[in-house]
Amino acid sequence: MSERSEYVVEIQGLCFSRGQRRIFQDLDIKMRRGDVTAIMGPSGTGKTTLLRFITGQLVPDRGSVWVNGYQVDRTPRKGLYEMRREIGMLFQNGALLSDYNVFENVAFPLREHTNLPERLIHHVVLTKLHAVGLRGAWQMSPTELSGGMARRVALARAIVMDPEILIYDEPFAGLDPISMGVVVRLIRQMNDVLGISSIVVSHDVGEISAVADSSYLISEGKVAASGTPDELSKDGSALVRQFMHGMADGPVPFHYPAPDYGSQLLGRDDE
Amino acid sequence: MQQTRTVELGTGLFVFLGVGALFFLTTQTSNVQGFTGDSYTVTARFENVGSLAARAPVTMAGVTIGRVAAIDFDPDLLDAVVTLRLNSRYDRIPEDSDASILTAGLLGGQYVGLTPGGSEEYLADQSVIEFTQSAVVLEQLISKYLFQGGSE
């Protein structure tokens, strides 16, 4: 299936709207095989929605999405499930199955998709847990884990089927600096050691700069800027500057649209 | 491992209890098994069956020996044809036995009572009981009483 093209994900002319709201308009993104590609953007620009197109959970109104040789928007359900076996995904809070302990969570894809003997499953799971540094926690239940640990377990689960693409949805949100450093290192390590391609959705500019090979900044349904993180931070446009340097006011205004301040204070809000 | 065993044990207990309860309900709360065993049918004609219904018991000397299988109306003779299904174990009921429709208690349901005759011949499959006594209908009884009282 996978004719090894240079790009692992190719999105062309993606248009999508939800009700009256236009979410994407003519979005073009190309992600190079073997790279860590970052998708950045202010909250509410549909970064997570974009991921849902890549994984085939949503179908675009117009445009095409190619992932690893599959045209996702034209692939039927069964093919999507086949494609997803080549993708590992890390959800924002890990999304570990609360019924099972750490070991069983990592073993879950193996048990569902393979008939490996128990001894081999044991072996594979412990290897993957060791890779994220949590071999010792195999018996713990997801509720006992800290946020960073849960994410690392989820990472072990995401790589247990040896995927070709790893997707991270907001991997840094809500982590303390130590866990953040650990996750940053793991993303880079997984990408290089396993020889896979990674997609990171985030708005933590600092961490992204440390890990990404190239990045896209999305705003108002379009690609506002793209390039290496360094290139982005030197970009001249007002929006990119505001985002990369975290300025409170700019093209994305501080004030939510409101009627005139003075007249509202004076109680003439019946207009 | 321990947990799996608890689940298995609990599920086993639950299903066991459930099936046991179903068995109890289907066999012990109801007493209608006569229709599955060997049986033979006889018919009896009544002028009036009152509120006799299908599945009502057929008794002899107070013991249930069968059930009413069907009640039909004969448009030619203008009477009711009651089909009785009797247990094959009771195969020596005199042919000239008498069938009457009786009421269990004051408000109870109606049933068919057989009173033995003296014949040497016995009822067999498809026999007809000649001697019958219709149901006593309360309204008729009352009006009869009133009518007689009035004529005196």
Add this chain to the structure above:
Amino acid sequence: MTQWFFELVYTLRGFLQTFGAMNLFFLRIVSYSPRAIIRRFPLVIRQVYNSGTLSLVLIMVCGFFVGMVLGLQGYDNLSKFNSEDSVGTVAALSLLQELGPVLAALLWSGRAGTALASEIGLMRATDQLSAMEMMAVDPLRRVVVPRFLGGVVSMPLLAAIFSGIGIFGAYVSGVIILGVDGGVFFSQMQANVEPVHIWQGIIKSCVFGVAASLMAVFEGYNSIPTAEGVGRATTRTVVLTAIAVLALDYMITAAVLALTD
């Protein structure tokens, strides 16, 4: 006036839409069920445990007290007609035809149905269902179908246990406490309970099992993925189950009466 009318139409449309979605959901679940039973048997057993075994104590205790009340009330009312011997009949008929299936379903929905809805809703809210989808595992087959089947299997058994224990409860209050003759209690009951009564109860509990389980998994699966959404899904589960069970109860009773008469 016109606004009022449009709101009514809008509400009706929403209701129809939910109803249609529920039916489609039901068809999908049913079409996945045979394979789930074969391939995921341990999961189904696990859910029979969650739905059935964990509701067992509640069902037994409630069944016992309902039976006790039936014995007491039946005795009190029947003694006015000098027919307190029929207390066994009254208790058994009420339990087998109505109270067993209906109360078992309502209690189940409060105990297990809400648990199912909130469990599935929580899995939705914490992305566990999406994570499964991303691991190429269909959450409908993996999560929803086994839970649905667990409820469907449990319900007739729970209703039977409820009725059985209830008859025992009626025996305790009628015979042991109030002094009706024990032999008469059972003989009267056996003389008047007919197979159609028992079958009616079994059919009802099977239908209720399907309805109550469907409500629970549907509400959970389609809940809004927030804490509030999950809470609302559990409430809706109980409310919808109660309405569905009682409406179906009427329909089945009417159908059985029409067919047997």
